[in-house]
Amino acid sequence: MKFGIIGAGRIGKIHAANVAARKDCSVRFVADADGAAAKTLADETNAKVAEIGAILASSDVDAVAICAPTDMHAELIERAARAKKAIFCEKPVDLSAERVRACLEVVKSAGAKLMVGFNRRFDPNFAAVQARIAAGMIGAVEIVSITSRDPSPPPISYIARSGGLFRDMMIHDFDMARFLLGEEPVSVSAMGSSLVDKAIGAAGDVDTAVVIMETKSGKVAQISNSRRAAYGYDQRVEAHGAKGMIHAANIRETSVEFAGAQGIAGDKVLNFFLERYAAAYRNELDAFVTAIKSGGSPQPDGEDGLRANLLADAAYESWRTGQRVKVV
Amino acid sequence: MKFGIIGAGRIGKIHAANVAARKDCSVRFVADADGAAAKTLADETNAKVAEIGAILASSDVDAVAICAPTDMHAELIERAARAKKAIFCEKPVDLSAERVRACLEVVKSAGAKLMVGFNRRFDPNFAAVQARIAAGMIGAVEIVSITSRDPSPPPISYIARSGGLFRDMMIHDFDMARFLLGEEPVSVSAMGSSLVDKAIGAAGDVDTAVVIMETKSGKVAQISNSRRAAYGYDQRVEAHGAKGMIHAANIRETSVEFAGAQGIAGDKVLNFFLERYAAAYRNELDAFVTAIKSGGSPQPDGEDGLRANLLADAAYESWRTGQRVKVV
Amino acid sequence: MKFGIIGAGRIGKIHAANVAARKDCSVRFVADADGAAAKTLADETNAKVAEIGAILASSDVDAVAICAPTDMHAELIERAARAKKAIFCEKPVDLSAERVRACLEVVKSAGAKLMVGFNRRFDPNFAAVQARIAAGMIGAVEIVSITSRDPSPPPISYIARSGGLFRDMMIHDFDMARFLLGEEPVSVSAMGSSLVDKAIGAAGDVDTAVVIMETKSGKVAQISNSRRAAYGYDQRVEAHGAKGMIHAANIRETSVEFAGAQGIAGDKVLNFFLERYAAAYRNELDAFVTAIKSGGSPQPDGEDGLRANLLADAAYESWRTGQRVKVV
Amino acid sequence: MKFGIIGAGRIGKIHAANVAARKDCSVRFVADADGAAAKTLADETNAKVAEIGAILASSDVDAVAICAPTDMHAELIERAARAKKAIFCEKPVDLSAERVRACLEVVKSAGAKLMVGFNRRFDPNFAAVQARIAAGMIGAVEIVSITSRDPSPPPISYIARSGGLFRDMMIHDFDMARFLLGEEPVSVSAMGSSLVDKAIGAAGDVDTAVVIMETKSGKVAQISNSRRAAYGYDQRVEAHGAKGMIHAANIRETSVEFAGAQGIAGDKVLNFFLERYAAAYRNELDAFVTAIKSGGSPQPDGEDGLRANLLADAAYESWRTGQRVKVV
Secondary structure: OOEEEEEEHHHHHHHHHHHHHHOOOEEEEEEEEOHHHHHHHHHHHHOOOHHHHHHOOOOOOOEEOOOHHHHHHHHHHHHHOOOOOOOEOOOOOOOOHHHHHHHHHHHHHHOOOOOOOOOOHHHHHHHHHHHHHOOOOOOEEEEEEEEEOOOOOOOHHHHHHHHHHHHHHHHHHHHHHHHHHOOOOEEEEEEEEEEOHHHHOOOOOEEEEEEEEEOOOOOOOEEEEEOOOOOOOOEEEEEOOOOOOEEEEEEEEEEEEEEOOOOEEEEOOOOOHHHHHHHHHHHHHHHHHHHHHHHOOOOOOHHEEEEEHHHHHHHHHHHOOOOOOEEE | OOOEEEEHHHHHHHHHHHHHHOOEEEEEEEEOOOOHHHHHHHHHOEEEOOHHHHHHHHHOOEEEEEOOOHHHHHHHHHHHOOOOOOOEEOOOOOOOHHHHHHHHHHHHHHHEEEEEEEHHHHHHHHHHHHHHHHOOOOOOOEEEEEEEOOOOOHHHHHHHOOOHHHOOOOOHHHHHEEEEEEHOOOEEEEEOOOOOOOHHHHOOOOEEEEEEEEEEOOOEEEEEEEEOOEEEOEEEEEEEEEEEEEEEEOEOOOOEEEEEEEEEEEEEOOOHHHHHHHHHHHHHHHHHHHHHHHHOOOOHHHHHHHHHHHHHHHHHHHHHHOOEEEEE | EEEEEEOOOOHHHHHHHHHHHHOOEEEEEEOOOHHHHHHHHHHHOOOEEEEEEEHHHHOOOEEEEEEHHHHHHHHHHHHHHOOOOEEEEEEEOOOOOHHHHHHHHHHHOOOOOOEEEEEHHOOOOHHHHHHHHHHOOOOEEEEEEEEEEEOOOHHHHHHHHOOOOHHHHHHHHHHHHHHHHHEEEEEEEEEEEEEOOOHHOOOOOOOOEEEEEEEEEOOEEEEEEEOOOOOOOOOEEEEEEEOEEEOOOOOOOOOOOEEEEEEEEEOOOOHHHHHOHHHHEEEEHHHHHHHOOOOOOOOOOOOHHHHHHHHHHHHHHHHHOOOOEEOO | OOOEEOOOHHHHHHHHHHHOOOOEEEEEEEOOHHHHHHHHHHHHOOOOOOOOOHHHHOOOOOOEEEEEOOOHHHHHHHHHHHHHOEEEEEEOOOHHHHHHHHHHHHHHHOOEEEEEEEEHOOOOHHHHHHHHHHOOOOOOEEEEEEEEEOOOOOOHHHHHHHHHHHHOOOOHHHHHHHHHHOOOOEEHHHHHHHHHHHHHHHOOOOOEEEEEEEEEOOOEEEEEEEOOOOOOOOEEEEEEEEEEEEEEOEOOOOOEEEEEEEEEEEEEOOOOOOHHOHHHHHHHHHHHHHHHOOOOOOOOOOOHHHHHHHHEEEEEEEHHHOOOEOOO
16 A cells, blocks of 8 residues: 655654555655655655645555644545545544534545544554453443543643643543443533643643543543653553453553662653554554455544544533533 | 440441450440340440440440441430540431531530541551652642442442432542542532442432542542442542652452463452451541540541532532532 | 460460450460560460469460470470370471471370461461462462562571571471472572671571472472562562462552652562561461361471471581482 | 674564664675575565575675574684674574584684674663663672573474573573673572473473572572463563662563453463564664674673573583582
8 A cells, every 4th residue: 555644743754654664555755844854754764755736646645644733634634535545644633523524524425534543542452451341341331431641741832722631632532432432422521720830721721631421321431631740651541340340551661670678669651652652553554554455444533533522622611611511 | 545336237346346456445335226236246345235325424435436327426426525525426427418517516516526437548558648648749639539439239228328329438539539639629520320230220329420529729539439340349549749640559359360371360359348448447446546535636527527528419419410519 | 265375475475466366265374484574465365474384284274375485395395295285386396307306206196286387378368379279270380489588687696596597587488388389399409698797697697598499290499588678578479380370479568659750669568577477377376276176187287397397407408518408 | 784694584584674674774685595485584674695605705794693593503603703794693602512612712713793692681671670780779689580481382393402491491591690690600500390291301301490500709590490381471580689679570461451250360471582572682683783883892792602501501410410510
């Protein structure tokens, strides 16, 4: 499968490298507004620099990986859909659910295939949790608990254009909750505040938040987020059911422990998302390639992206109004 | 210190045995509507059976441990307060916050000392979490997470008169949240359902519930409860702050692990609250005795009991109405 | 069952308290060369002070717990055997295997019942390891590994009369190895040195030692000992077999863990043997009482004591000569 | 750096792939008696098939990775040394210490640089243990404990030509013991038997073995090996010192745990050495490349290989004779 990579930033580099490392795929073109970045990435992956339009028009491109800034996603998806390319797009499709809906209509009309990059579903640990739930290990799921904390907050400048914690960071957890619950949450209640950095609050956002959700059948989920964790990138999930509980613990830097006069000490958890989710990104690409090659529909798709958006919107609304919010 | 034990049931037996095991304390009298139970416990603790009135009137009694049914607590506290006894009372003071307030007025007027039995504060693990927070180990607390799941649900008959999950079971977690937050929650949102046993729902209660709360300064707490956990009595707390995270893990039956072809397996967590909290009950008594002997005020006191009640009421109200509820 | 306690030191106090706490047992007499110590312990356990001879002659005594200095054990066992008392004796029976053999002859002739205090067999964790091995969980045992390290070395004065590390400290591990192997070691090789304190080496002993042993059928065991462990009282066992591995991990002071910028830290392991093995001492007494009351033979018995002595002698010999030593 | 890969089997493929993945290295030639295997690997790494002689004669080759059968190692090292190539050779240099010594003389005379592939030194976990010991974390090392168990035994045909467990499998642990002790063992005692498969015993080898060693200053080490572990590839090290203990635990397949009615179960440990030591192989290559490029001497070198051989020989001798064996 021949890829065009649109966006040569941090995440574009990951996907390009993973494509290039596969025997059954290659990177043909790289596009980026920053020509030097595009050139470097193209060189590293044996590809050529090209304009987006040229990539979409090329018969030598089967699929595109959209790694451009968020506000370009929806339009690029639409253009790629019309160009009959298989589409992998980083989350979110757009910050506006309306815009997402319109975009998905175009994808549908074009009969295009779209996968949205909720990479955490492909983490071997979280994927195993879901697979074991699906296999009946804990019986019916009753409570899902997700803890997700970044090592340190992004720059304030990023906060402003990110859509805020609920839409930018917790959106991964909304998708994970849906993935593990196996049923749509219909009600959301959120609380949050700026305890890490007052400037985040001044920018109209929160850096610390908890959310609870319930599904129609009464399953519940809880999410906790912080923009800062002294001990690394805290990523845990737990599901409780009729027959027991299953959880995925954090991944530490090494398995080494020191026992001394002060107690017993192990390493911090892996600090950086690229390292923590390196396998997830590879597995995500594999799922995309496998689905496209077999004529199937890659998951998670645009609808999954939309559902996570709606939950994020509801959480934001709940936080803003102090009321519980129903999700249609 | 000489004790009168009021109530010779399961919890009365624990407190009586702990009193009798101390060199500085003795059980003088045991009262119970079930005379045989009172006799057995009195015999085991070198004490005599007596009526409640006689215990309260005896000059040979310094303190009473009220272990009678919940609906007798408030009246017994008032009578003991007027009788100038030091009072240890099992939680809750009463299911009605109004009744609690009235009772605390009587205690105050009488100048009596009252400790309410939130035993979990005295669990060595949870106490260590609080002590290390107080010592500044994690900096300012930002998120408190409490997981509390019973091994199996009580009989439906008990559900009916218990006051419901929020007031009977989660009340411990409300107290724990206050203990770890160090600040009063002012807002509560609850979701719950009956997933364990439909009969619990039919009785107007939930068996699965999640709650979020926030304090005035923006600290948040999350609680999850289930009336059933296949793996034992699940009791965990976690606090996240500026400098890190601290948590108390479950206690397993043994430290033994088996590594075999199916993986690596350890024991279930301690299944029974009397075993899980054996040390907590001893330490709780010690705190009571130490406070009374030194002329201090035992903690947690009636006000702590009232605050937990108010949070439980708010959670119940939130669950019932689907709205967030403010706590005054 | 009515006990006479011979020896009111540290270990005598434990056994006396455990006897006194049982509903089916009582302490009748306490003997000790130090009259004040005997008086204190007798008062605490509702007993009387008596001479050893008087205890052995008393018809009000069913069993004796011999907690006197090691060099008195063998003679006291013989006297108690002749006096037809059930005998619990702290390890070892004697430092000399010859003396042990002679003593066991007397016990046998008298038809007396003797239990030797290898308390670790009764630790709930180690007992569970043995029980699960016996139940076939790991199949045939192939490798037993025992790690045993004291928090800090005893005084040099103690070293001199202790019989040395192999006979005083590792003797517990020899018994544990036999307990878990289920077969007698027939060959022993030991290495050791004084790395903790040169004075221990000057006293003719080691403070750091490793031993390997094998049984006739080819099962192997390894033991490591140190007289000092900065992180507490290190007590671990592991058994490897055809179907897997089973181990008992150390017990920490609390289940609390702190995750901060330096990593993730838990508590030290329990530091003091009385605390670490509190349950073991209770269970050991229970095994003794149960065996005697049911007319059975308490285990471990004098023969177990002798076998551990022989292994300790062989290890000492191996260390001294640098040769592997056969055990008959 | 341009590599010639000699040997296109399992381990040759790993090294070739790691070389090819580096931006500063390339595979130029692949040699193997099996031409098809050589062709496949050459194709995968953008290289050409060549005879060994041609590789050694080529000016387009800076370094060779010797991944041929063990009995060819010494001769290939000598030829490569004379051809002035940097040499990476899989362990061991040869099964005979005499042959190793002769080979190292040739390397020395030729002024060649030789690294021997004790890959476990480069495992991030074990490397961290050694680095923290070197940094003084546990003070002076006193006891090193190494547990190393294969998931399942090799074919009997392999046993016969492997040199036996001590020389083929435990040799890694001898190197690890030296790595962690920081001092040469001078005395070795070994016990072993065939408990996994009688046919291994019939072939003159053991499948279960324990070894103890001591250094001149009195440091001790213990090693346990089994050719079979139901729970995966068991690879643990522990070092005990004046200030505490440091250990590297096993690596599990995922971080997922299931808590159910039977207890709490996690995954098996990683089962396959290529997976368990994937990072180690990359880091090992990096150490080789870095040392050669900087003009330094790669570690571990031929002398390290020889020392491990001598310890393996001593262990074999000790097992065979039942005597402790000194190592010169």
